[in-house]
Amino acid sequence: MSTPDTAELLADAGSATLLPDTVDHVAVARLYGEPLFALPQDLYIPPDALEVFLEAFEGPLDLLLYLIRKQNFNILDIPMAAVTRQYLSYVDEIRSRNLELAAEYLLMAAMLIEIKSRMLLPPRKTAEGQEPEDPRAELVRRLLEYERIKLAAARLAEVPQFGRDFLKAQVYVEQALTPRFPDVALADLQGAWADILKRARLVQHHKISREELSVREHMSIVLKKLQGRRFAPFEDLFDPARGVPVLVVTLIALLELAKETLVEVTQAEAYAPIYVRLAFTPAA
Template sequence: MTEDEAPSRKSGADGLPEVIDQVALARLYGEPLFALPQDLYIPPDALEIFLEAFEGPLDLLLYLIRKQNFNILDIPMLKVTQQYLSYVDEIRSRNLELAAEYLLMAAMLIEIKSRMLLPPKKQEGETEPEDPRAELVRRLLEYEQMKLASQRLNTVPQYGRDFLRAQVYIEQSLQPRFPDVELVDLQDAWRDILKRAKLVQHHKITREELSVREYMSNVLKTLQGRRFVEFEELFQPEKGGTVLVVTFIALLELAKETLIEITQAEAFAPIYVRLAYTPV
């Protein structure tokens, strides 16, 4: 096709072009339609104008350049402008509101072609006059980069389109429930403490009076400000078996008076002691 030739267009009986540069004129139920059928009535709603598939004037212009393998850095403005106007005419015949968006680019193409016909003017400080197509080329290259980037992003799996998020609901109580401490567990813990006390005890016979109330206070002081204390940490084996017995009795009295709570996370797990919760 020469510089002065317009794109190939044939008109049908109803005035619509049959073929536009071997590009689909419309789509019939999703299939490209390159020529209007002569013996089949197609309702207007069944046709989707091919031009509406473009995302804007730059998209259409880039399509025309790439389709014919034009050098984007040396655009043949006459050919591109003529083909672009032919597409815009097709839009205007069907959708005037859609055509308004493309007319501004058409005016820009005509302006660039007019400036190319005039003698170039050098700007101050420039060795060569600026190519009138430079700004258009810059916009086309930027648009193409963004379009390719969006296509690559579209290949990335997307939530709701390619995969769904699995959701599992687990019912949990508001307050953790610990297993009850059995008497056997306390007996076993007590035996272990006695065994360790025998290893460090001193065979010195003395008589001392020990107060259960005093050791109850000591236990409460130890638990004050601490969330959990191990059962064994409340005893002092180095002070002998008598102190251990009094401390154990003090713990039992505190538990009886519901001043402390004795808990265990699971069977055979360490036993913990804490202050009883008192609602405000």
């Protein structure tokens, strides 16, 4: 039986290094896609780099409540020996890795041991007809209160939140190029009408007469005054010298024209002078 020569073994080893895909099954890792057959000598891996935490607790009460609920213990009748033993095993585990984190848990461990010790002692004497105080009562109260707060926080976390579950929709609407005059407020129209009545009383004459006034006729008069004018001041459409009855009919005629969209009553801004113009409706 013949044995392979040393030169042949070296040649085979050299060809193996040239073809890493053929020996990829023995590579310890891959670096940027290339197989790595030996760990670097200067590679430093921290002791806690590969730690895996299966459960994350927010504090000692959270851990204690987890141990009780996981094993279906009655929270009003906690088996202190079993719970304390499991709690201390977890504290020993985190104390070897993070001493600062374990300090808070050690305080709760001392409290559990104290409660267990008080349960082993004879109960204190109380008044007639009263039951001795349970050493676990304060711990049970804190656990129930913590559980209620934790469940409420979980329900609040399920509520949709802005930025996490939805975003605000923003729509850009391009403004029209044609300027839109603000609508005339009723109070401004009443103020302008009161000024016209005040001027009419200053120039009125005591004359008793009966005159038939037509709204349609004054509608035509208003339209004639607006012909050829882009805007006409509101007070220019009234003639105070003709008396209050004519002013009233003229106002009614102006309102009828505005109702039939034959004229437009506008103003540049709030509290600005009121103007009237003809309303031009483009042909269909």
